[in-house]
Amino acid sequence: MKTSFPNIKKESIDTLQINIGYKCNQACKHCHVNSSPSRTEMMSEKILDLIPKIIKKFNIKTLDITGGAPEMNPNFKKLVLSLKNQDINIIDRCNLTIFFEKGYEDLPNFLAENKVIITASLPCYEKENVEKQRGSGVFDKSINAIKILNNLGYGKTNTELELNLVYNPINPTLPPAQDKLEKDYKKVLFEKYKITFNKLYTITNMPINRYADFLKMTGELEKYFELLAKNFNQQNLKNLMCKKTLSIDWEGQIYDCDFNQQLKLKSESGPKNLYELLNYSSSFNYPIAAKNHCFACTAGAGSSCGGSLS
Ligand code: SF4
Ligand code: SF4
Numbered sequence: 001m002k003t004s005f006p007n008i009k010k011e012s013i014d015t016l017q018i019n020i021g022y023k024c025n026q027a028c029k030h031c032h033v034n035s036s037p038s039r040t041e042m043m044s045e046k047i048l049d050l051i052p053k054i055i056k057k058f059n060i061k062t063l064d065i066t067g068g069a070p071e072m073n074p075n076f077k078k079l080v081l082s083l084k085n086q087d088i089n090i091i092d093r094c095n096l097t098i099f100f101e102k103g104y105e106d107l108p109n110f111l112a113e114n115k116v117i118i119t120a121s122l123p124c125y126e127k128e129n130v131e132k133q134r135g136s137g138v139f140d141k142s143i144n145a146i147k148i149l150n151n152l153g154y155g156k157t158n159t160e161l162e163l164n165l166v167y168n169p170i171n172p173t174l175p176p177a178q179d180k181l182e183k184d185y186k187k188v189l190f191e192k193y194k195i196t197f198n199k200l201y202t203i204t205n206m207p208i209n210r211y212a213d214f215l216k217m218t219g220e221l222e223k224y225f226e227l228l229a230k231n232f233n234q235q236n237l238k239n240l241m242c243k244k245t246l247s248i249d250w251e252g253q254i255y256d257c258d259f260n261q262q263l264k265l266k267s268e269s270g271p272k273n274l275y276e277l278l279n280y281s282s283s284f285n286y287p288i289a290a291k292n293h294c295f296a297c298t299a300g301a302g303s304s305c306g307g308s309l310s
Helices: 051-058 076-082 107-113 127-134 138-151 178-193 209-217 221-230 234-239 258-263 274-278 292-298
Strands: 015-019 062-066 089-094 117-121 163-167 200-202 245-248
Touching: 015 051, 015 258, 051 076, 051 274, 107 138, 117 138, 127 138, 138 163, 138 178, 163 178, 178 200, 209 221, 221 292, 234 292, 245 258, 258 292
Parallel strands: 015 062, 015 245, 062 089, 089 117, 117 163, 163 200
Antiparallel strands: none
């Protein structure tokens, strides 16, 4: 069993993942951001205004907007609209229940009009399992939200409007095979609720923050780390998302990925914040701040914000 994570380096950057605020209308058990309605950290308009400039300068292909509930940042729409004329995929990591909060009723139409890709968590197709992890009432709201999105054209075959779902295990285990689970999800969700989506991404739970506290409380944290290290798969190293991604926090600080951002774990090299990035002209080929939580990305079929790696 590997005991320390191998050295890895960044490559050329094609994705910017920005966390524009920790506030969320939910407070899920597995949340690695510790988000909840009481969090107040929020990316300012001044910092958000730098994002289109960075995208242009580095020819970024994907902007992945996350939170919290990213839509709760009052400048979320302004950011999306400011990128209208740039050739870029915009992903909104949406929790679906936000559509039913006061003041967000027009959000589905806005996302559809601007062809924003929606990536949404639905950790199971069974109500009981979803609500165990994400809270009571979340499952029915999520299904109703997907119905609204389907009616707008999201989640259909040959559509320009992409709706992807995210699965993460309820128990401290590795996710099952992504392809097979996607087929099961599609079958059950269509048969039971007549809803459709494009892709299912399986993600391994990251043992940091709230999820690590939860595992500690149940006495399972050490065993979970062992499981991740025991299932280390060398093949996944080449596809790790941190190699081509910069993760930006609400204050404009730069990390290798959203997980390292939550741990405040910075690479010793490379640009430290968005202002430095704007003037950055060196190669991105610098060492990534990898520690033992990284085994969650390499275990089994691998894991990233875009699902399994192999
Ligand atoms: S919806 Fe997402 S960001 Fe909000 S608490 Fe749940 S996992 Fe965290
Ligand atoms: S947690 Fe995963 S994505 Fe982040 S630095 Fe480690 S291997 Fe890379």
